[in-house]
Amino acid sequence: MFPSFYNRKRNEPFINKDNRLFSGEKEIPERKGIKYFADTNTYASLFGDQWKHYKKTQLDSYSGSPITETRLNRCLGNLKDNLGGKLVLEAGCGAGRFTEVLLKKGAILVSSDLSSAVEVNLENFPNTDNHLVIQADINDMPFADETFDVVVCLGVIQHTPDTEKTIEDLYKLVKKGGTLVIDHYTFDKSNYLRTAPLYRAYLRKKTAAYTIPYTQKLIKRYLPLHKKFAHNKLMSVLLNRFSPVISYYTAFPQLNDAQQQEWALLDTHDSLTDWHKRFRNKKQISTTLEKLGAAEIWCEYGGNGVEARCKKP
Template identity: 35%
Template structure:
């Protein structure tokens, strides 16, 4: 996301990550955009800025993996200037069916595994899982049966037109990301919208946006 902002806008970007991924982000972008890119390692609950500092605040791919999702949204909201905008995405909760899938049954075990052991297990089984995924899709039962494979949702989450090697790499990495986080807390869109309202945001959009073959739950609002 840093690359998109830096390449397509002239914004001064401050990127925060709790994990060591901040170092990779910095290495990729600091030379080309040194005058307007800053990368910091910090908790979303202790952001290293005074309140109301930013015209736009966005948080993508993170909220569902935080311990307290509402508190995370409130922490981000505190950074937005009057008249500024906050945009977040998150895993949507659509009823009991949301958690009726393999990852939520396996996560109590996989999140306790070392990254190395979990990655090795995924690598050993990825080819078989991919074959089963496309077999179920081909015979028309993928929408139901693929939920019970311990693999990312290829059709709805990965870019189209990947080569076989690229597909396997994406599957391995996305499945690792799916099974390893300490927290995975999908939220109802209406719930996140209500938080925005309670935090004083107006002109709120709460719904889905579509990017290639992905449907993403988004809430945004103006302070």
Template identity: 30%
Template sequence: MGSRLKRFIRLKSGQAFRWSLLILALLVSIECLLQYNESEYVRSVTLDVISKANATDDRARILALRAYLRGAVHYSGVSKENRPFLRATAGEILKSGEGYCGEVTRAFICMAGEAGIRSQRINLYGRTPHVVAEAELDSGERFIVDCQNPPEIEQLEPLDQVMPRLDYDDYSTLNVRRLHLSWLVSRVKLRMGDLTYWSENPHALKAALWFFLSLGLIALKMMRNLLRYVLHKRGWIHISDEPSINAAANALWRYRGRRIDEITLALRGDAMSDHGSNVVDIRRSKAVRLDDSMVDTLRCPGCEGGLVFGDDASGRDAEGSLSCMECGSEFDVINGIPRMLLPEMRDALAGKETRIDTRQIETAQSFGFEWTHFPDMYVEWNRNFLDYMKPLEPSFFQRKKVLDAGCGSGRHAFYAAQYGAEVWAVDIGPAAEVARRNAGGSDSVHVVQADLNNLPFAPESFDFIYSIGVLHHLPEPEAAFRNLLRYLKPGGEIKVYLYWKPEGQPLKRALLGLVTLARRVTTRLPYRLVYLFSFPAACAAFAIFVGPYRLLSKIAGLRRIADRIPMRQYSRYPFRVCVNDQFDRFSAPLERRYTRAEVESWLTRAGLEDAEVRPNCGWGGSGRKPEFMNEPLFVEG
């Protein structure tokens, strides 16, 4: 009995960190959901008020909201005792109709935010402390808005005019009066924006609290591991290799029922990874030699002229350059990868000022960070690849010349080559290096760094083109899709995967609304911070969706319910895949979503034959290029 209790305690202590993150992620998710419902209610009230007032400009909207709140919220008879520390939410204030100057100001700021008006709280200090809002018009003018009834400040006036006229001697945006720290923020105003809006939403503040607490736990865990590593390297402590033994045991259980050679591949010392025993280590990429047949496929992305080896690439090895015979442009070959970017794109990726949309560059940099931090090749990617390619069979790829447009880590290119294709894998950023490591060891995979809008290939070069999860991250997705068709042979097939826009699915639509709301903040954060955020987000996904799906799917009578659970696809993959997708979801600034009808219209306008759209946690659109077709028209994205 004693030994069982010890094992139980050791198990619980070992899982404490994971469970703590899971609980915190659940709390973050709950607060985000409450915040979403809160925002929806406030938005509906705001639109109703503005519509009834027929307000068409910012000043009219501000006056309409102020008049509504002066009539709808009162403080007479309202007790000041037992109020929550963070006070009531805007929705609670609007529903109850009760609140002092601070509460009614919060309601105004939230309603103004839903109306597209920037505003913030101003705490006035003096003989009688008071709380008002400061709102900003399109012209940049700022006015004090007092929504209390009766008001201390009747009209819209600038703060500088209010201060000397009334009995106020100090002000601040931050309300720390209850902490007796008002002196610390005397006459300090925050910059209007998302921070001042979110600070008026208690659910958002609590979500941020739980989120940063989870980051603190992760930081403590990392510091602990770093300290253990340093002490171990110095020989001051000895760390048991028990985790490796447990990992091998878990791998045997994970791979139960598979062929012995697959299990051996997973457990071999040179095929193990720090991220789990089902990570497949692809053989090391050998030195790539560019031959004439490869150069014949490439073209100058600027003028489509033919290329020749530069003088410094006489050996045609992994380093050198390619020169355009038409315009004389030169393109480096570094680490076996032709760098076929136009000068302006090279400068933009290097951080220089160009005419290229900064969001496009930030999105490219985001994916560069993503694939260098999530480079793993899992055995599950084989099934994943075949799912994306449906209804095509593996035999389809035999002796096909294929373009992987936006190859990322190179996992799809690897399996396309395994099934007999000659694959040209293209990516715009550092992912090209990852793709070369993962798939470039095969003679059938050629990795090129290039821009999908300016591809370095001869027209009608490929039998099959696919682009999985890429086009919706471009500034003009449909135009990029049309551009891909230029490189497809007549009779060749194309397949694209695009994010879907939920239709008739309230739960998924609500989740997407939460994600969209969070993206307003996360897409502006450093990639490292989003990377850390992705772990608790993935924990929340597993706790709320994946775990229940795994349980319900095992019960015959509940499988239909289980099949409706969002994010159930992650039950087939390692946990780190979900972390990867959360980073993808919250990091890339450019992202679009489409309905089925919109994807079908892409295929129709492109003039493709046998066009088909299939659902697969998104929309998979495919079609065949006719033997004779007109040049596709340029379409604005």
């Protein structure tokens, strides 16, 4: 049986004996087996549409390559082999690229997202005694403080309204002796020399019915050039100045052409439609964790920018 949680605000059962979720006297809305603690129509709505379109793209089981597990293992450190039976919150689960790996490692997992991506996550990884999918706001989770052994939040915090508040809210959910695992975009001077911010200023205000086909056109135009010049450093630098496309011919050469196109479609759309895009350096992330009283702080550049984990003493 999945363990019991408690509503953070009212200290009431999050899951009662019948495995039904409540908040106060009113039952939380449920659709297709998912309890909804937040409105789907938010700043994250385009992410939900995006994951519905690219449901399995980044799953290791689909790509045939341990790209996601390698990234997660690096962030988890020694925890990577010690998640069995631990209660884990995956904040910002998307379609489930990290869900897949966390379940494989034996975690008792709550996967949460603000967007309708929860529907895709549930489709890929149904609710079981060890997995629960909910929709909730990362800054207003329906859990008591110090509920989870581990809180994992990768690829998400930079897209929230306030980086430092989000880290603080996640840290509150970690048990004493537990671990917070996060990452964040970092500053890159080349961003100021690219056309991507101009595309983003235009596209993030559109709907997915417009942005996904638009991104597909960009991929059709520019991805062949990224492939052609993947091993030409000078030409790649020049190409990245005017092309908004994100390609992985150099980073993940093991992906075949169809996969390269799918990853480019997904991450280009992601990068050009996010409502919030924030940047922090290693010192800033470390300082935020220090101010929260965290211990055993590990913080390094890697992955999408800065990767960090810490313990709650």
